[in-house]
Amino acid sequence: MAEKLWAPALQGLGPSSVVVDPACGAGDLLIPPLTRLLAERPDSVPRSIRGIDVERDFVRAARTRLALLSGRSTGEFSAIVTGDFLEDDISGTLALATHVVMNPPFSMVPSPPGSEWSSGAVSAAAVFVDKALESMASGARLLAILPDVLRSGARYGRWRRSVRRRSNLVRLEDLGQFDELTDVHVFALELVREENPSWNALSLEEARVSDASRVGDFFDVRVGAVVPHRHAEVGPSLRFITARGLSSLPADPPYRRFPGRADRGPFVAVRRTSRPGERNRAKATLVDRDEDMAVENHLIVLKQRDPAAFGYGDLLDVLRSGSTTEFLDEVIRCRHLTVGAVRDVPWQ
Numbered sequence: 001m002a003e004k005l006w007a008p009a010l011q012g013l014g015p016s017s018v019v020v021d022p023a024c025g026a027g028d029l030l031i032p033p034l035t036r037l038l039a040e041r042p043d044s045v046p047r048s049i050r051g052i053d054v055e056r057d058f059v060r061a062a063r064t065r066l067a068l069l070s071g072r073s074t075g076e077f078s079a080i081v082t083g084d085f086l087e088d089d090i091s092g093t094l095a096l097a098t099h100v101v102m103n104p105p106f107s108m109v110p111s112p113p114g115s116e117w118s119s120g121a122v123s124a125a126a127v128f129v130d131k132a133l134e135s136m137a138s139g140a141r142l143l144a145i146l147p148d149v150l151r152s153g154a155r156y157g158r159w160r161r162s163v164r165r166r167s168n169l170v171r172l173e174d175l176g177q178f179d180e181l182t183d184v185h186v187f188a189l190e191l192v193r194e195e196n197p198s199w200n201a202l203s204l205e206e207a208r209v210s211d212a213s214r215v216g217d218f219f220d221v222r223v224g225a226v227v228p229h230r231h232a233e234v235g236p237s238l239r240f241i242t243a244r245g246l247s248s249l250p251a252d253p254p255y256r257r258f259p260g261r262a263d264r265g266p267f268v269a270v271r272r273t274s275r276p277g278e279r280n281r282a283k284a285t286l287v288d289r290d291e292d293m294a295v296e297n298h299l300i301v302l303k304q305r306d307p308a309a310f311g312y313g314d315l316l317d318v319l320r321s322g323s324t325t326e327f328l329d330e331v332i333r334c335r336h337l338t339v340g341a342v343r344d345v346p347w348q
Contacts, residue, residue, distance in 0.1 A: 018096050019098070020051065020100050024059075025062065029143075030062065042070075047079055049079065052081055056082045100142045117156075129150075142189070143188070148334045172187060185334060217347065218347065219303060223300055226294045263301050265287050268315055270342060272297075274335065282320070286312050286316060
């Protein structure tokens, strides 16, 4: 994966290049540029390779690996240091970089104070990219391996717009599942820091608008209103539609009390949990009951807008088609379908 990330960019490395990895781990993403720079200028490489990591053992491992590869001592790689990129001020280091490379943590962290694109807990990967772009010099290049939720998740739309305002897109490439133990789909992103960028879309989800008809042209699409472990069971007693319970329909669903928005049947429910590569990404079921129901938030509800246009049978045919699965595999490779992705499914 490190080689795939670097392959198109290695030719751009030269005598004045400085490569910085703010989450360097054991140095995997620093090995390809080091190999390239050794061939270009073997006498002055170590200070051109810089890295930061919170784990002291990883820093020692990275120095040792780079030293063995280059035939130098570990002491010559003193620019690989222990530190916390999100907490420490390393803007001076990033300002010197011609290339910033990263495979940042995917865990959730508090959003930065005063953030313009989010609040609450957000992916650390988004914060890493945001902070890097703040300090990088104009013309510097960012190469990153990132979780697909940043590319296609509805929650990160404002983050994508923030990235677009400060950079130009060079490359966006699907890399598949991170590895056998990390069940997250990732993509390679290559950007150039620019003050006045002219952008094509960072997300295929944002680039797919066309004149073709979409599911959202004929059906209202929204997430079920009930968050089971957050909403108290008060209010009117309603049939309760859950993702797990869809397989038992048309048997009578259980009841629960819920004071919020109810969805009246008939409607189509689509399970939000959906893995790339599955035979059918949009697993859809017709809920054909003429009554108000409480619907779990693990489901997406599609309600007919104009009965004279298309019926629920037409909708089920579209959602269950191979072309819809291909479309969703392209636009959203994270584990949950979004309202936007389902709304934009081509009507064909």
